[in-house]
Amino acid sequence: MTSPDSPRWTLRTLYQPIVDLRDGTPVAVEALSRGEPGPRESAGALFAAARGSGTLVELDEACLRAALRGAGRRAGALTLFVNIEPATLSALSPRRLRALADLVGDDVQVVVEVTERDLLDRAADLVRGVRAVRELGWGVALDDAGAESKGLALMSFLRPDVIKLDLALVRGHTTLRAAAVVNAVRAEAERSGAVLLAEGIESEQHLERALAMGARLGQGWMFGRPGPLATAGMRAFPVPPPPDRRTRAGAAPRTxxxxxxxxxxxxxxxxxxxxxxxxxxxxxxxxxxxxxxxxxxxxxxxxxxxxxxxxxxxxxxxxxxxxxxxxxxxxxxxxxxxxxxxxxxxxxxxxxxxxxxxxxxxxxxxxxxxxxxxxxxxxxxxxxxxxxxxxxxxxxxxxxxxxxxxxxxxxEKVRPTSGTAAPSPAGGEAPTPDAVRVPPGELPDLLLRAIATASNGIVIADATLPDLPVVYANAAFLRLTGYAEHEVLGRNCRFLQGRATDPSQVQPIRRRLLAGRDVHTVLLNYRRDGSAFWNELHISPVTNAIGDVTHYIGNQVDVTSRVERELRTTYLAHHDELTALPNRAHVLDHLRLELRRARRSGTSVGVLMLDLDEFKDINDRFGHAAGDSVLTWAAGRLRSAVRAGDLLGRLGGDEFLVVLAGLPPTGESPGRPEREPSAEETLRLVREHLHAALDHPLTLADATVHLSASSGAALFPRDADDAAELIARADAAMYRHKTRS
Incomplete structure (x- = not known):
């Protein structure tokens, strides 16, 4: 039939039976879309043409509409599975969804199948779309579970009523990968009550395997090929949508x-x-x-x-x-x-x-x-x-x-990924491009020659031997680490670790390797000469035909420049580059935090501002390089004079600020021990120590200079209540001191 809403396509809808595996009774049908007879009849060809014209979502919606219309013409209870791609589901507005729902009566239970492939591209839109179809009273099925391991990641977020096992699980060999998929699916089914449906059953062997995996429903040529909708002898399988867990207690929490x-x-x-x-x-x-x-x-x-x-x-x-x-x-x-x-x-x-x-x-x-x-x-x-x-x-x-x-x-906040994959053909498997194959006899030699000339450091470890010894290292790895080949072979790669390697980055690696998992991390490693470098490390397992891990391939890149640049950027955000003291922003943040704490505890906070006297004359006489030397020297002297726990920072130019926290309350304090100095006394003593620290000769290239400084102090809460005003008061006191000198 031709869809009047999408006249560019001639669509046919076929329906394949879904049976209860316990007795073979038909309980539902899946709608499968086909094109007009000819070169575009298959779903793959139909969707390939739409892909070329940029109308994939429009075609997918047209297929859904045609399937619902076909089911809506039949009387009696019916459970109908319909395919819809994540991109289409996220694009359908509530109004368009309601119009589609009106095509079938209340006796038709619709189950929307979202394919596992490409679920992560628009995860937030997909979750919202699933919620929208549930509001229509439709069920949700996760299609092709196990086709891509990452697709299972959103399974718990979708809370499917039906989980359809990918046909490769039913027809393939028993591997650890298949077992991992089955374990994940069974765990979700046990928690949520979801029903397992096995696809692609064509033989007794497939049926036995599907039952062993816990499937209750099944479909495949063993039970019927796609054709016209037939409901004779069918008992509709009820698929009640699960309640939204976030609405059980009323309004959904905001955060x-x-x-x-x-x-x-x-x-x-x-x-x-x-x-x-x-x-x-x-x-x-x-x-x-x-x-x-x-x-x-x-x-x-x-x-x-x-x-x-x-x-x-x-x-x-x-x-x-x-x-x-x-x-x-x-x-x-x-x-x-x-x-x-x-x-x-x-x-x-x-x-x-x-x-x-x-x-x-x-x-x-x-x-x-x-x-x-x-x-x-x-x-x-x-x-x-x-x-x-x-x-x-x-x-x-x-x-x-x-x-x-x-x-x-x-x-729900996460933006879509940069590339959204195109929908796969509705009701059919995605077309697989022809694989490029290397003749088996040439493969090992070609791989070794490619690895040997790679610019990244590459090692191969034997997973079948204790402690995963290295059995191959390419020239780039030897150049990177400074080791000779005979010093590397037979050893575990942990010999690259050293005193400053982060254990929290190392500890998970062995656990992941034992589990046959990939590893991607950045470690501080050490070369043979003891020099450190930041190593971006990728480790991938190599499996044999039955899924056992036989080797690990480690790919290593020196990213020291990148990491040190990041560390330097972070450091300079809080420190003065010349003196290595906390910078103005850091000092202000620290002072504000100290004031907050003092308000809670009832203590006081003091600030001392210092300005070097006649610093401009030093710059003019000896040059700015000498001026920088003076500032660095002064910073070191002042740092040696402050108390432990006080913060000394450079505000800019030749101005320094000291923050003294945890001082006793200002004024009379009956509860203070007799020998404990008051806040005012502490400020005076620290101020004297700072001036004394600068009272030493400094030898420059052509002369010896004697530094002095002007200073001013202010106390919270006596003099001011906030950081800016407190610094302003200390600054005013400092200039009064300078004019008196």
Whole structure:
């Protein structure tokens, strides 16, 4: 028939029976689309033509419409499976979906099949589309489960009613890969009640294998070929859509923190503890199956430090989908990581979230900052350099239902990937291009010659021997590490590790190798001469015909320049390049945090500003190089004079600022020990030490100079209530001192 809504195609809909494997009774049909007789009759040719004209989504919708119309003309109860591609599902508006639903009556139970292939390209749109079809009362089936291992990653997010095992599982050999797919699918079915359906059953052997995998429903030529819709003797299989877990308790919570804290009391902790718990959750993801989804939210893009980027780059090389959201987040904050920038008013920008979901594991952590002065007692612990510790309320859970709810809120924010694959032919297998094959006798020699001349360092380790010894190393690896071949062969590659190699990056590697998993990480390694270099490492397993791992191939690249550039950029964001002291931005942030802590604890904070006298004359007489030497020398002398826990920074030019935190309350304090100096006394003593530290001769190239400085002090809360005003008061006092000198 020709669809009036899409006149460019002549479509035919065939229906293949689906049976209950327990007794062979037909219980449903799957609609399969075909073109007009001739060169475009097959689904593959039909969709290839649409691909060339850029009308794939339009064709897919037309196929769906034709299938529903054909089923709508038949009387009686019917369960109808219809194919729809993720790209089409995400493109259909609620109005267009409702118009399609009106083509069938209430006695037709529609089950929408979304193919496992390419699910991750528009994951957020797909999840929203699945929710929309559920609102119509339709069921959802995951098609081709196992065709691509990464496609299983979204299985738990889709919450399918039916999981269709890919025909390769039914017809193929028993391998570890097949077992991993079956284990993942069975785990989801056990949790959710989803029904397993095996495709491609053509023989008793296929049937036996499908039953062994836990399939209840089946289809294939053994039970009937595609043809006209026939419902005689059919009992419709009921597929009730599962309830949306996020609506059980009423309105859906707005954020992951709301979801998690609704079921567990939040704990309060300092930043280092929350950060370490987060890294532990991320480490757990490194040893999971490749069907894993890692979704995280940082309050802003600046939280993606170089070390964080390296961790997430490693995760992206192993997980099916690694995505990060946050204010100002770039599209690719680390290689392979999908970034999504959030609006400034998005409630997620106030939260720190990491979620990990795989077929056999789920974990989520959500945290938010504790407002200044809220609920903390005096004497709270301090952060680095005596600063106040950043405190967060956090919730950690391994409850799968709540993890999925929290992760789903993040997934809905994730932008589409850069390339969205075209839909596969509806009702048929995707066309497979002809493979380019090398004659078997030439393959080993060709591979070894290619590896030998590669610019990357490549080693091959024997997985069948204890401790995975290296059995091959190419010339590039020997140049990279400085070792001779006889010093490498027979050893485990851990000999490249050294005193500063991060154990948290090393420990997951062996576990992943034992599990036959890929590894992607960046390690600090050491050459034969003891020099360190940053090594970007990819390790891939090589399997034999039955799926056993026989070797590992390690690909290694020196990325020292890249990593050091990232570290340098981070350092310069907080430090003065000339003196290595904290810069103005760092000092101001530190002072603001100290003031927040002082407000909670009732203590005071002092600031001391120093300005070198006649520094301009030194620059004019001896040159700017000499001036830089003076500033560096002065910074070192002042650093030696400040108390432990106080912060010395350079504001700019020849101005320095010292922040003194945890001082006693200003004025009379009856509870203070007799021998404890007051805040004013402490400021005076530190000020004297700073001036004394500068009272030493400094020899320049052509002369010896004696430095002096003017200084001024101010105290919170006596003199000012905020950081800017406090510095202004100290600055005014300093200039009064300078004019009196």
């Amino acid at each position: 992951p923190y709301d979801v998690l804290s609704a079921g567990s009391a939040a704990q309060r902790a300092t930043l280092p503890l929350v950060a370490s718990i987060t890294r532990q959750v991320e480490r757990q993801a490194l040893v999971l199956d490749e069907e894993t989804v890692v979704l995280a939210n940082f309050q802003n893009a600046e939280a993606m430090t170089p070390s964080t980027r390296r961790r997430y780059e490693s995760l992206a090389g192993l997980a099916a989908l690694t995505a990060v959201t946050g204010a100002g987040m770039p599209d690719e904050p680390a290689p392979g990581v999908h970034g999504t920038a959030l609006d400034a008013d998005d409630p997620l920008t106030d939260q720190w979230v990491v979620t990990v979901v795989s077929p056999h594991f789920a974990a989520a952590l959500a945290a938010r900052d504790v407002p200044a002065g809220y609920g903390d007692a005096p004497g709270d612990s301090t952060g680095p350099a005596g600063g106040p510790a950043r405190r967060l309320d956090y919730v950690l859970t391994y409850d799968r239902e709540r993890v999925l709810d929290a992760a789903g809120l993040l997934l």
